[in-house]
Amino acid sequence: MIQFSLFNIPVRVQPWFWITLALIGGAFRANSKEALFSMLLFMLAGFISILVHELGHALTAKYFGKRVEIVLQAFGGYAAYSGGGSLSKLQSLAITAAGPAIQILLGGAVMIPTESFDGLSEQGEKFFTILYMISFLWAILNLLPVLPLDGGRLMETILGPHRIRLTLKISIIVAIVVAILGLKFTGSILLPMFMGLMAYESYKALKGISW
Numbered sequence: 001m002i003q004f005s006l007f008n009i010p011v012r013v014q015p016w017f018w019i020t021l022a023l024i025g026g027a028f029r030a031n032s033k034e035a036l037f038s039m040l041l042f043m044l045a046g047f048i049s050i051l052v053h054e055l056g057h058a059l060t061a062k063y064f065g066k067r068v069e070i071v072l073q074a075f076g077g078y079a080a081y082s083g084g085g086s087l088s089k090l091q092s093l094a095i096t097a098a099g100p101a102i103q104i105l106l107g108g109a110v111m112i113p114t115e116s117f118d119g120l121s122e123q124g125e126k127f128f129t130i131l132y133m134i135s136f137l138w139a140i141l142n143l144l145p146v147l148p149l150d151g152g153r154l155m156e157t158i159l160g161p162h163r164i165r166l167t168l169k170i171s172i173i174v175a176i177v178v179a180i181l182g183l184k185f186t187g188s189i190l191l192p193m194f195m196g197l198m199a200y201e202s203y204k205a206l207k208g209i210s211w
Helices: 015-024 033-063 089-116 120-140 148-160 161-186 191-207
Strands: 002-006 008-013 067-075 077-082
Touching: 002 089, 008 033, 015 067, 033 067, 033 077, 033 089, 033 120, 089 120, 089 148, 148 161, 161 191
Parallel strands: 008 067
Antiparallel strands: 002 008, 067 077
């Protein structure tokens, strides 16, 4: 496990984070030096983009007086925060929205010079292209109304605790639809597996509600 601090925020990177990035980045197809290098570029870009995403959550929570830490794990990561009193609904929304928002800004900041500057090397252009594509796609994925993604958390906060059944039902339906579409149009099992797991967790949570 890798541990370091950024902006006085503890960051832990678990081994499964790198394994997941390698799988998504084409580990099974890395049968040449070029393919292996592309996979490593993908892993580095994924690390930067997802770390920036979680920093958005963590720095916003820290601004509101919370103690924060970041954990990067399989299929992404999370920013944990505690202490500092209760949060208002607006503050909770701000913390949740900050992750995808700063990631989209990162994608735009990288895409504009990459597309317009001709002085980049082939490797540099490839890296920055991967970086802005990951940033945009990861932010969009996270904004889906599926728990525990940011979109699901936003929906949960907006609908409130008394509509948790509706929140979980929407989460299940959207996750199943995205899993089916992902399998049909990408041919990869990773997105359907990811969505299927979240649909199952939402289903378990729904069945566990007694009121």
